[in-house]
Amino acid sequence: MENFVLRHVKRVNGEEIDIVIEEGKIAQVMMAGSGQGEHVIDCSGLFVSSGWIDLHVHAFPEFDPYGDEIDEIGVKQGVTTIVDAGSCGADRIADLAASSKKAKTNVYAFLNISRIGLERIDELSRLEWIDKGKVVQAVKDYKEIIVGLKARISKSVVCENGIEPLKIARALSSETDLPLMVHIGSGPPKIEDIIPLLEKGDVITHYLNGKQNNLFDEHENPRQVLKDAIKRGVHLDVGHGTASFSFKVAEAAKRHHIALNTISTDIYRRNRINGPVYSMANVLTKFLSLGYSLEEVIAAVTINAANWLKKPELGRIKAGDAANLTLFAVKKEPITLIDSEGEKRVSDQRIETKGVVANGEFIEC
The missing domain is CATH 3.20.20.140 (Metal-dependent hydrolases)
Structure with missing residues (x-):
């Protein structure tokens, strides 16, 4: 899948965007729902970062x-x-x-x-x-x-x-x-x-x-x-x-x-x-x-x-750069976390990875 669109992804500031990937690079970063491409990946509800x-x-x-x-x-x-x-x-x-x-x-x-x-x-x-x-x-x-x-x-x-x-x-x-x-x-x-x-x-x-x-x-x-x-x-x-x-x-x-x-x-x-x-x-x-x-x-x-x-x-996420991106969700679910000392903390939310784009290749996690 060389050319594709990540549709309705959210930056960490909450802004929804589409990201068009072509030949291993970020071709366009545009308004959510407007990206066009050979393959469309619906990323509704997911965050994206570099x-x-x-x-x-x-x-x-x-x-x-x-x-x-x-x-x-x-x-x-x-x-x-x-x-x-x-x-x-x-x-x-x-x-x-x-x-x-x-x-x-x-x-x-x-x-x-x-x-x-x-x-x-x-x-x-x-x-x-x-x-x-x-x-x-x-x-x-x-x-x-x-x-x-x-x-x-x-x-x-x-x-x-x-x-x-x-x-x-x-x-x-x-x-x-x-x-x-x-x-x-x-x-x-x-x-x-x-x-x-x-x-x-x-x-x-x-x-x-x-x-x-x-x-x-x-x-x-x-x-x-x-x-x-x-x-x-x-x-x-x-x-x-x-x-x-x-x-x-x-x-x-x-x-x-x-x-x-x-x-x-x-x-x-x-x-x-x-x-x-x-x-x-x-x-x-x-x-x-x-x-x-x-x-x-x-x-x-x-x-x-x-x-x-x-x-x-x-x-960064910028047109012209090699496409290296991480897709993840923030789930409102409790999780018990442990440090190196054996101490525990309970969080009411957790980060969960969903996929990456590595040098233009989409890989699900």
């Missing part, structure tokens, strides 16, 4: 536990663009790049500074695994998909190396002119030693985690290092995952008006099937339950993510 972008996934199925098939965590989730968050280092980035060409989902990646990537989950425990020359060469060879460097700076990953891997990552960031995504978790190293090394455009992922070494103090106030990072322009990414999202911390962030930058899942096979992640729609529903508006929630997986990627076309 295609959802998940800034933190694990899409290299050969690695266990952190791996999954690209389209299982991409288009089948209503997500048209994924960013693999450091599954692969220099040793395997070629394999990820090759598999991305066979997928329907658009794929970008953070390159793990450890050449072995997530082949092991203590990938920064030996400094010789950080091969600077291989990092620089991989960035040159795979510049079409690599958007940044990934360093997981928590106790189980760095072991006795403390903050040293992050200092090396900072130097590699300067050499390659790429931003860092830094995973935060259990210490040491202490959060006060990690965050000051991050600069404008770098990403803190797992910023709402409920571990002791987090960005909020015992009174649920933001630590000074977080406030300073926000002033510097460091980007905050959710990265829900199995162990990195706390309702209590997220509620504290909202109380203190910490801006919602990007919502990502940190999804892989195990937490997709068994929870607590399940899907992008489930994670977005959690933010609706926290009191964020639909506009704020969807912006966090469209406009905000696209702007961080420096690909604004991925965050």
